[in-house]
Amino acid sequence: MKVGSQTIKFKNTPKILETSSIVGKKEKEGPLGNYFDITNEDIFFGKDTFEKAESEMMSECINNLLSKANVDVSSIDNIFAGDLLNQCIASGYTIRDLQIPFLGLYGACSTFVESTLLSSIFVDGGYANKVIAATSSHFCSAERQFRLPLEHGNQKTPTAQVTVTGSGSCLIVQKDFSTTNDAYITYATPGKIVDYGIKDMTNMGGAMAPAAFNTIYTHLEDTGRKPDYYDAIITGDLGVLGSEILVEQFKNEGMDISNIHKDCGVLIFDDNSQDTHCGGSGCGCMASVFSGYFFKQLKEKKLNKILIVATGALMSPLAIQQGESIPCIAHAVAIENEV
Amino acid sequence: MDMILEYICVFITGGIICLIGQFLIDKTKLTAARILVIFVVMGVILTAIGVYEPIVKFGKAGATVPISGFGYLLANGVKEAVDEMGFLGIFVGGVKACSAGIAAAITFGFLASLCSKPTIK
Amino acid sequence: MSSNIKMTNEEYSDYVDSKAKKSPIFKNFVLAFIVGGIICVIGQVICNISMYFGLDEKSAATVTSIVLIFLGAFLTAINVYWRIGKFAGAGSAVPITGFSNSIVAPAIEFKLDGYILGLGANMFKVAGPVLVYGVATSVGVGFIYWIIKMFFM
Structure with missing residues (x-):
């Protein structure tokens, strides 16, 4: 529906x-x-x-x-x-x-x-x-x-x-398969392509943050939920810079998500000891961190309602060489322990 | 004493040329490949108009080891070849002058790839 | 659209630049200067040794290039040069050892895709433009020199 x-x-x-x-x-x-x-x-x-x-x-x-x-x-x-x-x-x-x-x-x-x-x-x-x-x-x-x-x-x-x-x-x-009764998928918000003209392939977080903002904002509007409905809003690989931008943009809209926002790219590495600059990225980043970490948090009921938002930069090196900017997208899925 | 002075000149010249490269990397949005191209082209042009020769006299390896020195070789090579052979020299001179470098790079590159496997950072 | 960040592309680009952590410029400059200088001094040492053994200036310069290219290739092969590059930036990219690195690095990596179409076709993937524009400029310079010689000397 x-x-x-x-x-x-x-x-x-x-x-x-x-x-x-x-x-x-x-x-x-x-x-x-x-x-x-x-x-x-x-x-x-x-x-x-x-x-x-x-x-x-x-x-x-x-x-x-x-x-x-x-x-x-x-x-x-x-x-x-x-x-x-x-x-x-x-x-x-x-x-x-x-x-x-x-x-x-x-x-x-x-x-x-x-x-x-x-x-x-x-x-x-x-x-x-x-x-x-x-x-x-x-x-x-x-x-x-x-x-x-x-x-x-x-x-x-x-x-x-x-x-x-x-x-x-x-x-x-299916919902009734086996006896487990958690991690239900309740809502999904496929995103639109958002492009703010960033051309720097070494700044994916900055390029993708507006796409994450767009999808999360739309999701909240569509569902009528407030950000604090969720225990965590988890983005894929915005990294340190992209996360900072996302949180600040929500603040400008009067919503404070700084406590509930988590980013898999920030969590997976430690910049101080691993020299990873703004953090991790890639399809495997959210996949492994959600599967390995957040899903277990759901099972243990440490988190009960989460929104996972993966961001993607839909460019290729060829397009960048041809002078194109980076089109970005974000998709969101809400996962809840109770329905 | 002369030798130490010579090495100081080499160090300063080489250092400054690399510093210019770093400046371009950090201060402009140019990629490393573009910067190397700029260096080599500038090397050729500066040699052709007689600016690079005095730098080489002063800095020796400090001016010939950086990639702009590659341009210096190309420009001098083509000049000498034109003097010797006339028109044909235009095409022969440049590559001939740096042939050792190119052949060495290809050979060692090939050998290195035979005995090495890429590893993670 | 209401769900977008309320900024124009230019405003957003400036905003991102203002948020982004800056490169440690001073440190980068010092390291590039020192490492670049050291590599050139090594070159001079090789050149002086060659001349000590009786080579003329031109041959000594050629030997210097070959030895430095070898060192660059060797350090790349034993997985060390990228560390120097990360540390020194242009200090190790601009000298001829960096040119060697930019040929050897793709050679090692593209070997996995086969010797002819992998290694052979991609060896100059990074260094190719340097040769193309270096040689092209030298031909242009040669041509101008030839004309000047013909008509004015």
Whole structure:
């Protein structure tokens, strides 16, 4: 059911049954290191290229999800997945081996919420009973895609962010499946593309903050909720700078979200000891932090109502070379323990 | 004593050229690749109009080791080749003068890639 | 639209710039100066040693280039040069060792995609523009020099 200008209210409130997360070495050493299900010290994940490593990582993540939830791969109706690589090859090659009907997505770093949102719609509408939403990103394959070679000696600007090596996935099922009674998906707000003309690829947080603002603001308007309805409003990878802008813009609108706003990119690394500048980024950032950390907080009832908002920068290095600015998007999904 | 003075001149010249590069990185929105292109082109032009030669006389390796020194080699090479061969020298001179550098970079780059694997920062 | 931040693109861009943490300029400048200077001094040492062993000035300069390019390649291969680059910025990017680094780094990385279309095609991905514009400018300079020589000398 549509409410307001662009928000979906789920009639049947599908729920997140289980999540799974996997990260690399640097994320393991970060403040949230102990929350992730699997970590791998080997940046190649036993493969010979970074692209294959990313596929392997996502594959391990999904297999772990299936075994944690104790469901058979053949019982999964659909999988929505995406990553940052050209033609979404990390997802494509992973799911080739799984033989699940696959719908590939590209929403840059917003893909995790985009896939959760679409999975929820499939389940809510009764078109599927079990759907997986998964995304991944890998530092090295993303550097190849967007920046300079790894061994090249250059300085990152203070606004730069570090792509998270990680993957996260969640299994979305019908409300009455099994006995768990938490983590229901109640609302979803797909975002519009917002572009404030930022052209600096090393300042993603600054570019994406207006998109996050737009989606969150619209969501609150559509649902008639106040920000403090939520225990936490969690953004994907705005980083230190983007978060600061978001909070300040809400303050200008008379809403103080400074206590409830959390950003996965800020949480996953510690800039002082890990030299990560503005924090983490990438599809795997929100995927692994939500799956590894926030979902557990929901289960333990430390958080009961959260809004997850993943932001994505929909540019390519080619478009930037051609003088384009960075179009940004944010999607939001509300997850609540009680309905 | 002369030697120490020589090294001081080298250090200061090289340092200043790199400092100009850092200034361009931090103060303009130019990317590193563009800055290196500017340096090499400026090296060629400044040599051609006779400005770079005195800097090389003063700073020695301090002026030839930075990438602008690559431009210095190119410009001097093309000048000498035109003197020797006339018109053909226009095309022969530049690359010939820096052929050792290019061949070395390709060779060592190839060898390095054979024995090294990319690793994470 | 009511749900957007109420700023024009220019205002927003200035606002973001005012919020962004600035690069530590003074520190960057000092490090670039010192590291750049040191690399050049190393070059001079190599040059002087070569001349001590009887090479003429031109050959000594060539040897210097080759040795520095080797050092740049070696430090890149053992995963050290990017650390220097992060620390010194232009101080290690502008000297010829940085040129070497910008050729070796893509070579190492694109090797994973195969030797011909990976390594071979991408080796000059970063350093290519330097060669293109360096050589093109030198041809232009050569042409002007040739004309001046023909008609005015």
